[in-house]
Amino acid sequence: MKKSLFFGTLTAAGMVAGFAAAGTLEDVVARGELNCGVNTGLVGFAAPDANGNWSGFDVAICKAVAAAVLGDPNKVKYVPTSGQTRFTALASSEIDVLARNSTWTFTRDVDLKLDFVGVNYYDGQGFMVPKALGVSSAKELDGATICIQTGTTTELNLADFFKANNMTYSPIAIDSNAEGEQQYLAGACDAYTTDASGLAATRAAFATPSDHIILPEIISKEPLGPLVRHGDNQWGDIVRWTLNALIAAEEYGITSANLEELSKGSSNPEIDRLLGTSGDLGPMFGLDNLWAKRAIAASGNYGEIFAATIGESTPIGLARGLNAQWTQGGLLYTPPFR
Amino acid sequence: MAEHHTAAFVRTEILPEQAPPVSEAGIIRWMRENLFSGPLNTVLTFVGLFIIYFVLKEYSPWLRHSVWNAGSVGECRDIVTAKYGEGATGACWAIIRDRWNMFMFGFYPRELYWRPTLALGLLIFAAAPVLFSESRLIRMWVLGVVSVFLMVAFPGLDVPNGDTALLAVVLVGMLALAWMRPWSLLWLTAVYPGLAVWMLWGGSAWGPTLAMAGFVIGWLAWLATRSFGTILSVGAAVLAPVLWWLFGMAPVQALLDASLPAAIEGVRSEKFGGFVLAVTIGVAGIVLSLPMGVVLALARRSDMFLIKGLAVGFIEFIRGVPLISLLFVASLLLNYFLPPGTNFDIILRVIIMVTMFAAAYIAEVVRGGLAALPRGQYEAADSLGLDYWKAQRLIILPQALKISIPGIVSTFIGLFKDTTLVVFVGLLDPLKGITDSVRASFEWKGAYWEPYIFVGCIFFIFNFSMSRYSMYLERRLQRDHE
Numbered sequence: 044m045k046k047s048l049f050f051g052t053l054t055a056a057g058m059v060a061g062f063a064a065a066g067t068l069e070d071v072v073a074r075g076e077l078n079c080g081v082n083t084g085l086v087g088f089a090a091p092d093a094n095g096n097w098s099g100f101d102v103a104i105c106k107a108v109a110a111a112v113l114g115d116p117n118k119v120k121y122v123p124t125s126g127q128t129r130f131t132a133l134a135s136s137e138i139d140v141l142a143r144n145s146t147w148t149f150t151r152d153v154d155l156k157l158d159f160v161g162v163n164y165y166d167g168q169g170f171m172v173p174k175a176l177g178v179s180s181a182k183e184l185d186g187a188t189i190c191i192q193t194g195t196t197t198e199l200n201l202a203d204f205f206k207a208n209n210m211t212y213s214p215i216a217i218d219s220n221a222e223g224e225q226q227y228l229a230g231a232c233d234a235y236t237t238d239a240s241g242l243a244a245t246r247a248a249f250a251t252p253s254d255h256i257i258l259p260e261i262i263s264k265e266p267l268g269p270l271v272r273h274g275d276n277q278w279g280d281i282v283r284w285t286l287n288a289l290i291a292a293e294e295y296g297i298t299s300a301n302l303e304e305l306s307k308g309s310s311n312p313e314i315d316r317l318l319g320t321s322g323d324l325g326p327m328f329g330l331d332n333l334w335a336k337r338a339i340a341a342s343g344n345y346g347e348i349f350a351a352t353i354g355e356s357t358p359i360g361l362a363r364g365l366n367a368q369w370t371q372g373g374l375l376y377t378p379p380f381r
Numbered sequence: 382m383a384e385h386h387t388a389a390f391v392r393t394e395i396l397p398e399q400a401p402p403v404s405e406a407g408i409i410r411w412m413r414e415n416l417f418s419g420p421l422n423t424v425l426t427f428v429g430l431f432i433i434y435f436v437l438k439e440y441s442p443w444l445r446h447s448v449w450n451a452g453s454v455g456e457c458r459d460i461v462t463a464k465y466g467e468g469a470t471g472a473c474w475a476i477i478r479d480r481w482n483m484f485m486f487g488f489y490p491r492e493l494y495w496r497p498t499l500a501l502g503l504l505i506f507a508a509a510p511v512l513f514s515e516s517r518l519i520r521m522w523v524l525g526v527v528s529v530f531l532m533v534a535f536p537g538l539d540v541p542n543g544d545t546a547l548l549a550v551v552l553v554g555m556l557a558l559a560w561m562r563p564w565s566l567l568w569l570t571a572v573y574p575g576l577a578v579w580m581l582w583g584g585s586a587w588g589p590t591l592a593m594a595g596f597v598i599g600w601l602a603w604l605a606t607r608s609f610g611t612i613l614s615v616g617a618a619v620l621a622p623v624l625w626w627l628f629g630m631a632p633v634q635a636l637l638d639a640s641l642p643a644a645i646e647g648v649r650s651e652k653f654g655g656f657v658l659a660v661t662i663g664v665a666g667i668v669l670s671l672p673m674g675v676v677l678a679l680a681r682r683s684d685m686f687l688i689k690g691l692a693v694g695f696i697e698f699i700r701g702v703p704l705i706s707l708l709f710v711a712s713l714l715l716n717y718f719l720p721p722g723t724n725f726d727i728i729l730r731v732i733i734m735v736t737m738f739a740a741a742y743i744a745e746v747v748r749g750g751l752a753a754l755p756r757g758q759y760e761a762a763d764s765l766g767l768d769y770w771k772a773q774r775l776i777i778l779p780q781a782l783k784i785s786i787p788g789i790v791s792t793f794i795g796l797f798k799d800t801t802l803v804v805f806v807g808l809l810d811p812l813k814g815i816t817d818s819v820r821a822s823f824e825w826k827g828a829y830w831e832p833y834i835f836v837g838c839i840f841f842i843f844n845f846s847m848s849r850y851s852m853y854l855e856r857r858l859q860r861d862h863e
Contacts, residue, residue, distance in 0.1 A: 082821070083804075083807075083814065083817050083818060083821075084817040084818035084819075084820060084821025085821055086821055086822070086823050086826050087823070089821065090818060090821035090822045091483075091488065091818050091821075091822075092822065093479065093480055093482060093483055094488070094491065095483075095487070095488025095652065120651060121651075122651070122807055123807050123809065123814070123818070124807055125804070125805060125807070127805070128709075128712075128713065128805065128806070128807065131709075131713045132712075132713060132807070135713045135714070135716035135717050136716050137712070137713065137716050137807075219813075219817060221816075221817065221820050221826075221829060224827065224829070225829045244823070244826070245826075247823075248454065248455075248823065248826040248827040249827065250458050250827075357823075358823045359823065
């Protein structure tokens with residue numbers, strides 16, 4: 044019985060598969076819920092608490108998009124994805140948006156037919172070594188054994204870096220961050236390499252963080268950002284400008300504290316357009332005029348999200364660095380809202 | 382020679398019994414025979430002892446310094462340092478204590494924990510008339526333990542006292558039935574699949590009821606068309622339920638939901654996780670794959686070319702690909718074919734794939750059992766004038782299945798352990814999915830072995846029970862006199 048039902052569905056599905064491409068916004072609204080792909084668990088970026096409520100830096104993007112589109116930041120179905128399944132899950136419509144600390148690269152953007160809509164975290168790959176090793180620069184790691192997560196861009200960067208510097212290394216393949224920490228602490232590898240944000244969180248969780256140092260070299264550019272399927276530009280625009288709205292809100296000084304007040308009208312016309320007090324930006328991509336206000340209300344502006352999830356007051360303690368506003372010497376620069 | 386009998390030193394009474402030499406008795410004899418019976422064994426014994434000593438030396442301080450009460454890994458470390466001095470290490474079981482609910486229930490709504498718990502308890506009751514049909518003693522023991530477990534668990538899960546009292550009444554009633562008329566519990570067995578689905582996923586009671594009604598419709602169709610011949614009646618028995626499920630069910634359910642609403646709070650599949658998920662998939666896979674495997678095994682031995690070809694193709698294809706690739710097909714590839722917006726439940730998809738996978742293996746195990754039966758048994762069945770199905774049901778399968786028990790149970794144990802592979806399709810299995818998401822909170826980052834050991838222990842309990850049950854079943858079904 045099950046088989047015939049199964050194949051019957053398959054045949055029926057084949058006939059309508061052609062319509063799958065367009066209309067993510069309609070799908071999401073009809074469903075009343077945003078399917079958001081997140082990490083299965085990465086400290087600070089995406090983690091469920093004991094009650095299954097997700098929170099984190101990437102999760103905040105999901106919440107903002109859901110708030111903008113559906114009016115409720117809680118109308119999100121979080122789909123935990125692994126490093127191997129994340130892009131397939133997006134391409135196959137299992138999820139509407141992927142916010143899973145994924146690096147924006149040429150092949151992922153072009154060859155995998157995905158669209159990165161922006162960058163929410165500028166990361167870079169670094170190395171952590173035990174202090175006892177007596178190494179102070181990544182250039183001194185010739186011949187070292189290095190723990191490296193498979194299926195990630197870090198794996199490729201590592202090969203490039205050692206090749207460029209005429210050095211050799213023996214990789215120890217690991218599957219997850221937890222396994223990497225364990226191998227590193229057990230002495231299976233001399234150095235552990237992953238994104239610098241991950242290294243900071245890992246080091247902070249060690250019993251004696253001061254016994255380990257993060258080497259100064261950052262060997263790669265890892266612009267991490269949310270992405271959507273290729274070919275649905277309206278949906279891509281919504282996610283892109285939701286992210287931009289969060290970044291712009293920080294630039295213009297819109298916080299969750301003064302959001303209500305500013306949305307009554309302000310002296311800055313750009314704020315008025317962003318919060319929908321004037322102009323009609325929202326209807327241009329099929330939302331109402333208060334979309335950005337709701338997105339900001341979900342968990343605050345970019346700076347607030349950063350401070351609450353991975354910033355210096357959290358145990359992870361990441362400095363803003365490259366992720367400061369362009370006015371503060373960082374790389375965050377959103378196009379104008381007009 | 383006779384004069385020697387009068388010699389003074391001939392003993393006239395029997396010597397008193399003496400204790401055997403030290404080297405031939407008790408623990409020393411056992412050690413001589415088992416540990417030091419030769420140079421090779423002696424060396425191996427010492428190597429073994431050294432390994433045990435080494436493991437204990439390395440890990441027993443870690444276990445002895447276990448911490449059960451702490452809010453984070455850091456606190457655990459502080460407690461261990463405070464108690465046992467600088468540099469001491471200790472297991473941080475507080476992670477299990479803090480996230481116990483997540484390991485057991487995933488993200489299942491807290492106020493509804495009683496539903497999966499009750500479903501598991503009722504599963505044992507539903508299985509009792511089948512699994513423990515012969516020995517009343519064992520049956521009552523097992524069901525008694527389950528009842529006590531439920532009665533202890535229910536108040537702990539914040540169930541109101543009134544409902545717990547109701548449960549007590551129901552349990553006592555079922556225990557009485559199990560004592561006096563165990564076969565009447567088969568009614569529970571029959572409705573259990575629908576009941577379990579309803580308890581786990583909630584929603585309208587009419588959905589599972591009407592889905593189960595499909596089987597009744599199939600049976601009625603078979604009864605109604607029986608006089609027209611076997612092929613026609615089998616066709617009707619298959620076609621009628623399929624038509625019912627595809628077209629008849631939805632409108633009837635809508636009508637019933639509107640007129641007689643009987644819904645409890647629904648729980649969606651992504652809320653499932655931990656052992657609720659593992660047991661759901663494991664039990665469904667086990668229950669569905671056994672009949673499917675038997676049918677496949679019979680089909681593979683069939684003389685009909687088409688049936689045999691289909692069975693061989695199916696079995697060899699499924700056995701030829703890894704389970705993970707089937708799971709990937711279920712979770713990702715299917716979405717390319719299904720119309721957008723289709724809600725084909727991911728757990729259902731996984732159960733279908735796991736069932737097909739296990740069924741292919743069981744088919745081969747059962748085929749082994751069928752092949753092991755002496756040809757005389759088949760001929761005896763024929764000579765009695767039994768038709769194919771009667772011969773299989775009364776003579777062939779009871780013996781073949783008995784031979785296959787160890788293999789079948791091995792497949793089941795493998796299936797249950799394989800449920801952890803669902804982590805690759807984004808479901809939160811207890812071993813890696815839940816563990817990784819627990820470790821993703823900063824408090825528990827850095828706890829590595831404890832969750833694995835805990836989950837391993839729970840799996841061991843399940844699998845060891847299955848293994849012991851299969852040995853019991855083999856003893857019980859022993860029909861030859863040795």
